[in-house]
Amino acid sequence: MENLKDKNLALFLNYYSGLQVWDKFGMLSREISLYNRLAEKFKTVYIFSYGGVGESEYGKYLKGNVIIIPKRIRIPDVLYEPLIPLHADIIRGCDILKTNQNSGTIAPSIAKLIYRKKLVVRSGYIGSEFARLNKLPLYAKLYFFLAENISYRFCDKAFIPKSDFDTLKSKYPFLKDRLVGMNNFIDTDLFIKKELPKKYDIIYIARFDAKQKNHQGLLEAVAGLGLKVLLIGRGSDKEKMIGEAERKNTKLEIIERVSNEEIPNYYGSSKICVFPSLFEGNPKALLEAMSCEMPIVACEMPGIGNLIENGKSGLLSEPKDDLIRKNILKLLDDQELGKELGGNARKFILENYSLDNIFTKETDIYKNLFRK
Structure with missing residues (x-):
């Protein structure tokens, strides 16, 4: 099976997301845990964030070969996204482009077409269904429709929780051979039962x-x-x-x-x-x-x-x-x-849902992407 030690991975975060946001909501350690583990397998992991230059301060929580690429210009995320592929010097050296959610998938899809890289579309939910159920505005529904259709058509693999697997396969039949049931991970060593007085x-x-x-x-x-x-x-x-x-x-x-x-x-x-x-x-x-x-x-x-x-x-x-x-x-x-x-x-x-199981499954899939 292919070794990933000479490969570079790029993670593209979703709109309004970044390490500062994760920290604000107490999610930082949870969200970076998988990428710190993946850094042990890859040569370099790049994180393209929608957070500003203050993102770099969070490098101390990451492995030394995890590099944050912040948004350095003050424009709306929807305008910044199509500019991300202009980081040619970085993306050209990457082997796998991975998304974090359905929002933010247009940038890596464009990058895949330009630089001919492997694209893995990961999402914790089906964006178009989320927009429909939440009765989001028409422009948001349109964005999710376009983002899904573009990213899923050009991806090499698509990760979706097993609960949404059949729905997504029915919605996009062409994904059948590229769709992988990939649940969210839980750090089962951290999230354990605590016997404490009940407050x-x-x-x-x-x-x-x-x-x-x-x-x-x-x-x-x-x-x-x-x-x-x-x-x-x-x-x-x-x-x-x-x-x-x-x-x-x-x-x-x-x-x-x-x-x-x-x-x-x-x-x-x-x-x-x-x-x-x-x-x-x-x-x-x-x-x-x-x-x-x-x-x-x-x-x-x-x-x-x-x-x-x-x-x-x-x-x-x-x-x-x-x-x-x-x-x-x-x-x-x-x-x-x-x-x-x-x-x-x-x-x-x-x-x-254990982190160990999800990590092993994900790295095996990455290795298989490069099988001859």
Whole structure:
């Protein structure tokens, strides 16, 4: 099998994304962990970021052969993207171009055509479906349509979570032989069960600026129960959540930023995790909770029902307040059931989502791209 030590990999981040953004949301160590591992296999790993020159400060968290290429001009990301292939001196020396999400795939697609490099399109969700379900503006739907059609037509391999595999294959039949089911990875050594005093009844980690996350449904489900709820995340709806909790006699605590390393401690300080989201791609927050053996209440919706087996690794219901409430009370009242569900959830993550497994699978695919 081909050795990658003489190869260079280029990662193209998605719009509005960069190491500064990852750090702001406490995701930095999680997002760079795979690329620090890949740096052990490749000669050099380049990261094309949409962050400014301040990105370079994060080089201290990366392996010595991981190089950040920041956005050095102050223009909108949509205008900067087609300019990225002008980094000819760097891209010409790369062997594999990899995307981080569906947004941001036009630049590496152009680079592939110009420089004749291998293109791997990775995404944690189907962008066009995400735009449709979130009812994004027409221009956003058009962008995802174009980005998908261009990148998928010219890619050598396409990575998509197994939950979206059949949908994407049906949407783009020409991808059949290039499509690879590649789940998000979880650092199962970091995300472990912590036996700590219980400070919270419920924990939920999700941003506040997306209706799909259904914070409102959670607050409705626990109204009047007097439970203490911890929400971790940022977003424009924060004040609205605080007001709703006060009206519903819910003890609410919000923490905007928690580092990846601290998240297991917050799970360990909570009795159960409630994940009421209405749809997902391959949600890392849920996967991390499962890795920490949390008893989980969730909605049987796209991107969730395929991860949790009802009654075995969590409790699922339709996204109705009374049904979510019933499952919350059931888990809070039955600690033995919670331990059983959490143990099964951890086993599922170890078998399907561990960083070691994803790293090995990905590097094997890269090696096979160069087989003679």
